[in-house]
Amino acid sequence: MKPVKIGIIGLGTVGGGTVNVLKRNAEEIARRAGRQIVITRASAKDLTKQRICDTQGIALTTDPYEIISDPEIEIVLELIGGAGAVKDMVLAAIANHKHVVTANKSLIALHGNEIFAKASEQGVIVAFEAAVAGGIPIIKAIREGLSGNQIQWLAGIINGTGNFILTEMRDKGRDFYDVLAEAQALGYAEADPTFDVEGIDAGHKLTILASIAFGIPLQFDKVYTEGITQVTRADVEYAEQLGYRIKHLGIARKTQEGIELRVHPTLIPERRLIANVNGVMNAIVVKGDAVGPTLYYGAGAGADPTASSVVADVIDVVRALTSDPENRVPHLAFQADALHNIPVLPSQQFKTAYYLRLNAEDKPGVLADVTRILAKHQISIDAIIQKKPTDDRALVPIILLTQITLENEMNAAIAEMEALPTVTGRVNRIRLETLG
Numbered sequence: 198m199k200p201v202k203i204g205i206i207g208l209g210t211v212g213g214g215t216v217n218v219l220k221r222n223a224e225e226i227a228r229r230a231g232r233q234i235v236i237t238r239a240s241a242k243d244l245t246k247q248r249i250c251d252t253q254g255i256a257l258t259t260d261p262y263e264i265i266s267d268p269e270i271e272i273v274l275e276l277i278g279g280a281g282a283v284k285d286m287v288l289a290a291i292a293n294h295k296h297v298v299t300a301n302k303s304l305i306a307l308h309g310n311e312i313f314a315k316a317s318e319q320g321v322i323v324a325f326e327a328a329v330a331g332g333i334p335i336i337k338a339i340r341e342g343l344s345g346n347q348i349q350w351l352a353g354i355i356n357g358t359g360n361f362i363l364t365e366m367r368d369k370g371r372d373f374y375d376v377l378a379e380a381q382a383l384g385y386a387e388a389d390p391t392f393d394v395e396g397i398d399a400g401h402k403l404t405i406l407a408s409i410a411f412g413i414p415l416q417f418d419k420v421y422t423e424g425i426t427q428v429t430r431a432d433v434e435y436a437e438q439l440g441y442r443i444k445h446l447g448i449a450r451k452t453q454e455g456i457e458l459r460v461h462p463t464l465i466p467e468r469r470l471i472a473n474v475n476g477v478m479n480a481i482v483v484k485g486d487a488v489g490p491t492l493y494y495g496a497g498a499g500a501d502p503t504a505s506s507v508v509a510d511v512i513d514v515v516r517a518l519t520s521d522p523e524n525r526v527p528h529l530a531f532q533a534d535a536l537h538n539i540p541v542l543p544s545q546q547f548k549t550a551y552y553l554r555l556n557a558e559d560k561p562g563v564l565a566d567v568t569r570i571l572a573k574h575q576i577s578i579d580a581i582i583q584k585k586p587t588d589d590r591a592l593v594p595i596i597l598l599t600q601i602t603l604e605n606e607m608n609a610a611i612a613e614m615e616a617l618p619t620v621t622g623r624v625n626r627i628r629l630e631t632l633g
């Protein structure tokens with residue numbers, strides 16, 4: 198059989214890694230795909246830049262459209278990133294009947310509904326395994342491996358940069374921005390690293406996971422996102438004293454009222470496997486009604502791990518080249534005409550337990566005021582720690598763990614606690630999930 202010709206647009210961390218893996222494992226890949234896969238062309242912004250891959254035998258250009266319109270190329274690998282100009286490139290590739298493999302979660306989360314509709318019209322595949330949790334085959338696991346289940350919830354550490362930062366801060370006491378700079382140097386971070394630390398990247402990934410788990414359209418605008426910048430060393434220590442770890446999680450949960458889609462720092466019991474996932478590693482727990490809880494673990498970022506997913510997608514596409522488009526795995530796991538518009542809940546309707554930390558004056562009655570406010574909002578307390586004063590102004594940190602409550606009630610209770618004359622500053626809240 199003739200080799201399949203592919204073109205890559207974007208030769209940075211993931212593009213370079215993909216060239217390396219495709220070259221290094223060419224023989225095994227051909228045995229799996231049934232055909233040889235050859236990168237004939239690649240586009241890069243700067244042709245003189247030093248790369249992590251050898252581009253020998255690959256015709257280079259600065260113009261991605263030369264690849265997108267090349268009649269010889271069957272699969273275009275979009276490894277540039279961003280959701281602006283790249284969207285037009287991907288739509289142009291689809292219009293030219295090319296299959297597309299992408300690692301771009303922002304593109305899929307923001308424009309996936311349109312892109313998949315256009316791809317289906319043209320009978321081509323848009324594959325995106327690398328877009329969620331780097332090297333972990335989580336898309337395939339949910340879309341194919343768990344397709345017999347009703348998915349009840351999923352929760353995951355789905356940003357490698359954020360987990361790397363939290364781990365280094367906790368284990369080595371390192372400075373936030375120092376670790377972020379290292380994550381950038383290692384190629385883990387997004388072009389705009391606020392996407393990593395403010396939870397936007399995790400929000401993009403959660404959008405995709407929720408869609409394939411529940412059969413709903415992609416809707417990033419409804420994801421609640423909170424980043425890791427407000428997590429303090431004190432919170433990490435208090436959480437540990439109470440038997441918890443703080444992880445930045447993306448959580449999608451189907452409830453009677455609708456779907457919760459939220460990204461935020463979360464206390465998790467330290468005995469859970471996911472609480473012990475460190476560094477750039479990612480992990481996702483998916484609970485199906487038939488299978489029960491399942492856990493997927495692996496590198497969430499980096500050149501070779503991400504390339505592992507890109508190349509697996511390329512092989513899938515090659516295997517499917519001769520299949521009838523009607524019989525292919527649907528892009529979003531459910532048939533395109535069978536997606537449901539289940540409401541995504543506003544954050545006020547989330548139900549979760551909480552860790553609260555507040556600074557109060559060291560006076561009798563303060564704790565009673567706080568517990569009275571919580572009781573008024575029907576919030577039950579699971580644990581309280583009152584620390585010794587932190588300074589000569591005699592402020593005492595009070596740490597509380599609550600039982601599951603409605604976020605709306607918690608918002609009201611926090612506002613009342615902050616208004617107490619004996620409470621100084623903001624009440625720091627972190628949501629808590631037992632993930633049982």
Ligand SMILES: NC(=O)C1=CN([C@@H]2O[C@H](COP(=O)(O)OP(=O)(O)OC[C@H]3O[C@@H](n4cnc5c(N)ncnc54)[C@H](O)[C@@H]3O)[C@@H](O)[C@H]2O)C=CC1
Pocket residue numbers: 206207208209210211212240241242243259260261276277278279300301302303327328331384385386387388497498499500503
């Ligand atoms: N770095 C990682 O670990 C992971 C990245 N991703 C995603 O993979 C994609 C690529 O990310 P990275 O490789 O990390 O970024 P990168 O910045 O290392 O590489 C992107 C490359 O595209 C080039 N480029 C920009 N505009 C171009 C144009 N018009 N034509 C040709 N090349 C152009 C840039 O010069 C750069 O070399 C992004 O969507 C990212 O979110 C996904 C999973 C993991």
Ligand SMILES: N[C@@H](CC=O)C(=O)O
Pocket residue numbers: 328329330331355356357358359385386387393398497498499
């Ligand atoms: N910036 C992302 C890259 C992979 O998706 C991350 O750190 O997880």
Ligand code: NA
Pocket residue numbers: 326327328329330331332333334335336506
């Ligand atoms: Na993946």
